[in-house]
Amino acid sequence: MAEQLETQAELYTPLYERALAWIGKEVTEPGLIVDAGSGPGVISCLFADAFPGARVVAVDGSGELLERARSRAERLGVADRFGTLTGELPQALDDLEYPADLLWASRSLHHLGDQQAALSAFADRLAPDGTLALMEGGLPMRWLPRDIGIGRPGLQARLDVLEEERFTRMRTELPGSVDVTEDWPALLTAAGLKHTRTRSFLLDLPAPAPDRARAVVAARLGRLREIVGDGLDAEDRATVDRLLDPQDPASVHRRTDLFVLTAHTVHTAVKPH
Structure with missing residues (x-):
């Protein structure tokens, strides 16, 4: 999944850049930025570019992904103020040398069983007046019209239902899983933070999508x-297989109506001084 994660994050860069610009209106000169659950470090390096006076630490449980992050930082010329920390969240944050002025968690929180406890741990690692920025929620990716000319219309909506059910099973199977209402500003407030803000950011790549978008859609x-796939009926499975076949004119590799449209939501809050 490493290459797929990196390629998708690169495709989403315009969305992330707008999110970072919005955060930067409130967080002006951070000394330490922590990317909690950084993956291959695409967003970590965007932070290094957006905040040239900051040191950035990418934290992830995968050493392979962090190696990619270090290589990216070297290619982009920010390795002198870029570090990595390997370990599971939130415990790995205990190894930070000093508190963070900005802690970013991009869709990593929902992989932790007790999300409220994790948010409290994130808040504990903030400096006074430090900001926690949480990317959770938004809208599912869309890449084709409702009626694609093959199979039954509405395929993506049916895939969404199956993916939501799988996500719910994933959450219940996590160690120490605790159900919470996903009211992120309320959860941030319960973690002892204040001044919550929320904003969503759109990625809109109209048809015909570029080749790298096709690659991301095909991989996804x-x-x-x-x-x-086992939850789909036979007709839908056959449609998906045609969409994935590079030799089929109806596939995502060759269609002229392929686009990418999605939205991600960011919530921020500040640690009291």
Whole structure:
């Protein structure tokens, strides 16, 4: 999944850049930025570019992904103020040398069983007046019209239902899983933070999508076929298989109506001084 994660994050860069610019209106000169659950470090390096006076630490449980992050930082010329920390969240944050002025968690929180406890741990690692920025929620990615000319219309909506069910199962199977109402500003406030803000950011790549968007869509659809395909009926499975076949004119590799449209939501809050 490493290459797929990196390629998708690169495609989403315009969305992330707008999110960072919005955060930067409140967080002006951070000394330490922590990317909690950084993956291959695409967003970590965007932080290094957006805040040239800051040191950035990418934290992740995967050493392979962090190696990619270090290589990216070297390629982009920010390695002198870029570090990594390997370990599981939130415990790995205990190894930070000093508190963070900005802690960013991009869709990493929902992989932790007790999300409220994790948010409190994130808040504990903030400096006074430090900001926690949480990317959770938004809208599912869309990449084709409702009626694509093959199979039954509404395929993506049916895939969404199966993916939501799988996500719910994933959450219940996490160690120490605790159900919470996903009212993120309320959860941030319960973690002792204040001044919550929320804003959503759009990625809109109209048809015909560029080749790298096609690659991301094909990888994502292939992943969905693998993990939720058994929940589809025979007709939908056949449609997905055609969409994934590079030789089929109706596939995502060759269609002229392929686009990418999605939205991610960011919530921020500040640690009291």
